[in-house]
Amino acid sequence: MKYRLPDGRQVQKKLGPAWTERGRPPTGYFTKRLAEDALRRTLDEARRGTLPGMVRTGATFADAAAEYLRYIEQDRGRKPSTLRGYRSAIEAHLLPAFGALPVGDVTTAAIEQWLAGFAGSVRSRNKLLIQLHGILGRARRVYGLPGNAAAEVEKFSQRSSGEIEVFSPEEVWALVRAAGSDQDGAVFLTAAFTGLRMGELLALRWRDVDFAGSTIRVRASYYLGQLTTPKSGKVRAVPLAPDVATALAQLGRREHWLEDDDLVFVGELGVYLDGSALRRRYKEALGRAGLRPLRFHDLRHTFGTRMIAKADIRRVQEWMGHADIQTTMRYLHYAPHAEDAALVAEAFRIEGLGGGTSLDKSGHLGTIS
16 A cells, blocks of 8 residues: 655554465455455545644654653642552553654554554553553644544453452461561451552551541551652551450550651661562561461451451451452452352252152152151
C-alpha cells in the first residue's frame, strides 16, 4: 500500500503476504478482498482526517510520554510509587520501541507488531498497552492527534484462577513465635489480624491506635521513602482484636518513641522501618517456624479469608480498604456454607422415604430409615 499525505510525504507499507490457496487465510495473510477492505479503510480514514501521519505535531513519542508523566503527577496527583512504576515501564519498554518516532506515526499496526514480539507475560503486555493508551490519549488532547492508536488494539486474554494462599490460625501464631524480636512478632500478628498492607503498618502511629475503642485507624502508607495516603485514598477504621492490643501494649512499654506522633513499629533513632529488611526477617521467621514460603502480603489475604466467614462483605471491604467490591468478592469462596449440603440433600429427598436414600456398603441404593 502506498499513498501521499497532504504535506507531500509518501507512505509505503506492506499489508502482509498474499494468500493464494483455497480456504480461509491464516491470520496475517491477505486475499484480494482483504486487501481491498484495507484500501477502503484507508480511504475512509483519509476522508475523516484520521489517517496516521496527517497531523504533524513536531512532537515525538518521547515528548508525549514525558507530558503524560507530568500530567499524572501534577494534574492527577498520582502517588510517587505509582508514578515510579509507570516511569520505569516506559523507560524500559516503550521508549526503546517508539521514543524517536513522531507521536502521530505510532499506529495501531505498529503497536500490534511490537506487542506480538514482546517476550513478557500476558499481564505485562496488557499493562503496557494501558500505558500506551494513556500516553496517546493525552497526546490526542495536547497535540491534536486525530485518534488514539492504542484504543484499537485488543487486550490479551488473561486467565486467573482466583486462588489465594493463606495461613491457618496455628501458622500465624507459629510465625509470631518464630519472629526475631517482639516488635517483628507484633508486626506479623497485626498484619494477619487487621489486614493492613505493609506500607500501612510502617506508617502506623500511636495516635492511630484506639485501645479504648478497640480500633486502628489507617491514615497513611509509607512506601519507598514516601509517605502517602492509603491505597484507597481514604482513611479507614479496622477492628483491634484483643491479641493485637496486648502485643501493641507490650511495645508501649519500651523506653522511647511513645508520643502520639511516634511510630508504633519503629526503626533506629525513631525512623521508619526498612521494608526490605522486614521482608528478609519475615522470610527467616518462616524458615525457623517450618512454614510454607508465603509472601508477606498473604498475611493480609489471611485476614480477608478469615473475616469473610464471620462478617458481611461490605464490612470486610471497608476494613480492607478495597475501592471495588469485586476485589473483596474473591474471598467469598472461602466462606463456609455448611447449610448448603443440607439444602442439596433436601432438594433430592424422595417423598415417603423417611430419611431419603443412600448407597449401601456394596454400592447398591438403599433406603435410610
